[in-house]
Amino acid sequence: MTPPDLAEIWVYLAQKPLTGLTLTLSAYVIGDWIYEKSSHHPLLNPVPIAIALIAGLLWLTGVPYTDYFDGAQFVHFLLGPATVALAVPLYQQLDILKKSGPALLAGVLLGSMSAAGCAWGFAVLGGASTETILSIIPKSVTAAIAMGIADQLGGLPSLTAVLVALTGITGAVLGPLVLNLAHIKDWRARGLAMGVAAHGIGTARAMQVNPVAGAFAGLAMGLNGLATAILVPLIFALLS
């Protein structure tokens, strides 16, 4: 009996949806483990680690992204239901919303428009291509919603996912420094800003620091997603 040809087995396995799905979950478990071990260091976020592990493996073995996505699409599909599920934490924070209502809504609305506006302005200023500009506009919105917005605008949802992750990490690392420099001494304002500008990654960071900041960040993430999804495509439709 001849020994099994490993390359042949890999070629066979790489085309199975099971492989892409297993790879996605395993890489994320490794990323999450590293993140836990580093006591939640913002630079060691599990998402970029998992992405780097999988992309590296696919690149090394020459497996095309579409073969991987055949399996990973089962995870990707859950982005839709997860967006719907965001209604639950939003509803749970209804009391906070009522108490600090006008200030909170004004903060989210202006923050939301400045996040999208700055992304657009700086990308245009730096001479980005149209596809990149359209993909980067919703960068501060949670990925599930941002990818939907990019798709609506005519951007590339997969590029948006990468830009969203980069934005979240940047916000989580540099955000607290900027807030300290500006002498913001209100946990609600600090949390709200992290949730608006750095979505889930910023929210996770705010939750570790202070419970009030965490609640406001979570609320801001949901409201910003809603505001951007409604306003940005509307503004685009009016301007074009």
Added chain:
Amino acid sequence: MIRYLALILICQLAGETIQVATHITVPGPVIGMAILFCGLLIRRGLPQGLQATAGGILKHLSLLFVPAGVGVMLHVPRLEDEWWPILLAIVPGTMIAILITALVMERLGRATMRAEDQV
């Protein structure tokens, strides 16, 4: 669990249907989120099972964008060509958004500030 998963999928399906039927530019799942939120407001209460199901999906929200993120492989040339505008949009762009949000909330929220809100 299955009942609430079905409910979430029904909201999404309704959202997607409304989006396709009316051609509005809001993504279907966001409309689904609004439908579920309104439903909870009308019902005036959160069923325990829905809280558990939604919590289960959202607990690992970041896992869900790994497959799309691996798509970065397809965009390496773009990131190399356009790293400068991307860096500008992400670093100063995000910092400005953080500042504006925090300043607006702090200034307008002074009247309603509680002791536990103070850093």
